[in-house]
Amino acid sequence: MSLDAFPEHILLTPGPTPLHPHALQALSRPMLGHMDPEVFALNCEIQGDLRVMYGTAPGTFTALLAGTGSLGMEAGFANLVEAGDEVLVCANGSFGRRMAEMAARYGARVRVVTAPLGEAIRADDVAAELAKSGDIRMVAVVHGETSTGVLNPVPEIAELVRDTGALLAVDAVTTAGMEPFHMARWGVDYAYTGAQKCLSAPPGVAPVAISERALARHAARRTPTPLWYCDFEGLRDYWTRQTYHHTVPVNLHFALHAALRAALDEGMAARQRRVQQVGEAIVSALAPLGFSPYVRRPQDRLPTVLALRLPQGFDDAGVRQALRAREISVTGGLGPTAGQIWRLGLMGEAARPGPYRALMRALEDLLGVRGVMERFEAALDGVLV
Incomplete structure (x- = not known):
C-alpha cells in the first residue's frame, strides 16, 4: 500500500513526536x-x-x-x-x-x-x-x-x-x-x-x-x-x-x-524560543474556555510539555476520542491526574503553529465555540516558527 493511502495524523502528545x-x-x-x-x-x-x-x-x-x-x-x-x-x-x-x-x-x-x-x-x-x-x-x-x-x-x-x-x-x-x-x-x-x-x-x-x-x-x-x-x-x-x-x-x-x-x-536558543511562543499562544487561545496551567508557579512549568487543567465539567475522554476520530491525538493525565489535565507536547516538530491550528479548529467545531483560532493567531502575532 502506498504511503499516500494513509491520512496525516497529528501528534500533539508528550511523545512520540512527528518525525522531522x-x-x-x-x-x-x-x-x-x-x-x-x-x-x-x-x-x-x-x-x-x-x-x-x-x-x-x-x-x-x-x-x-x-x-x-x-x-x-x-x-x-x-x-x-x-x-x-x-x-x-x-x-x-x-x-x-x-x-x-x-x-x-x-x-x-x-x-x-x-x-x-x-x-x-x-x-x-x-x-x-x-x-x-x-x-x-x-x-x-x-x-x-x-x-x-x-x-x-x-x-x-x-x-x-x-x-x-x-x-x-x-x-x-x-x-x-x-x-x-x-x-x-x-x-x-x-x-x-x-x-x-x-x-x-x-x-x-x-x-x-x-x-x-x-x-x-x-x-x-x-x-x-x-x-x-x-x-x-x-x-x-x-x-x-x-x-x-x-x-x-x-x-x-x-x-x-x-x-x-x-x-x-536550527540552534537550541531558536528552538527554545518557538516552544515558548507556541505554548503562550495555546494558553491565550484556551484560557477563555476555562483551561488553565496545572503548574502554579511559572518558573516550574516545563515548556515542552504544557500541562493544562481542564474546565469544570469538561468531557475529557469524549473530546479526546472525538479528536482522535479526526486524526488528532491529545494525551490526558497520568495516574492521579487522569481526567484532570491535558498534556500537550511541544517538542521537536510538534512545537509549531501548524499542528495546533488543527486542534484549535477542531475544538471550535466540537465545543460549538468561536474565537479560539482568532486568539491563537493573535497571540502568535505573525511569528513564523
Whole structure:
C-alpha cells in the first residue's frame, strides 16, 4: 500500500513526536551492516553532535543505546549502582518514581525527596537529605517530569551535589534537544533522552552522555554490570574501539543523525524560543474556555510539555476520542491526574503553529465555540516558527 493511502495524523502528545522530514527521508536509505565503515563514520558524527547537544566536556563519551529512553534510565543504574549503594532520587511524578524503582531493583538503598504533584523539587529539601549522610553514591533527578509538566531545578541541585562525591544522573527526556542543556557546566555525570522526544526521530534509540567520573566509577565496580546489553565497557567496544558488541539499529542511527543535525542547525536558543511562543499562544487561545496551567508557579512549568487543567465539567475522554476520530491525538493525565489535565507536547516538530491550528479548529467545531483560532493567531502575532 502506498504511503499516500494513509491520512496525516497529528501528534500533539508528550511523545512520540512527528518525525522531522530529514529523519523520515533517512529511514528510506538502503540497509548497511552495523560494522560497515560508513556506519562507523556516521556514529562518530553522532557522537560529536551529542556532545554539542548535551553541552559536554571535550571528548566525553556519548552513544546511542538500542532502546527507548527507559533503557537510558535503566542503563545508568545498572552501570553506576551496586548492591548496598545509597541513592537519593528526586521523585515528583511517575518518572521520578520509576527511577526509584529501578535503583531499588539493582540493590540500592533508595532515599527519596518528594514534592506534591504539579510542584518542582525544592533544592533545600535535597540539601537537607544530603546533609544526613556523607555516603550517597548517586543523586538522580528528572529534569522535565513528563507526567505533570514540571521543570525541576537541575542547575541548583547539581550545585549541591558537586562537592559531595556523589554522581549526578539526569533524565533529560523532555529537555535535551529543545532546551539548552549544560552537562559540563552543571556537573552532570550521566544524561539520557529518547530519540522520539525533542529530536523528532523514530523511537528505538536513546542518546546518552557519560562523564569521565562516571566511567571511573564504573571501572571500579566490585561486581560486573548486571545488564550485559548496555554495559558501558561493551558500548565503548563498539562506539570507540569499533569492535563487535551487538547489532545496532542502523537505519535508526541514520534517522537520529539527520534529526539531530537539523536541531543543531536550527540552534537550541531558536528552538527554545518557538516552544515558548507556541505554548503562550495555546494558553491565550484556551484560557477563555476555562483551561488553565496545572503548574502554579511559572518558573516550574516545563515548556515542552504544557500541562493544562481542564474546565469544570469538561468531557475529557469524549473530546479526546472525538479528536482522535479526526486524526488528532491529545494525551490526558497520568495516574492521579487522569481526567484532570491535558498534556500537550511541544517538542521537536510538534512545537509549531501548524499542528495546533488543527486542534484549535477542531475544538471550535466540537465545543460549538468561536474565537479560539482568532486568539491563537493573535497571540502568535505573525511569528513564523
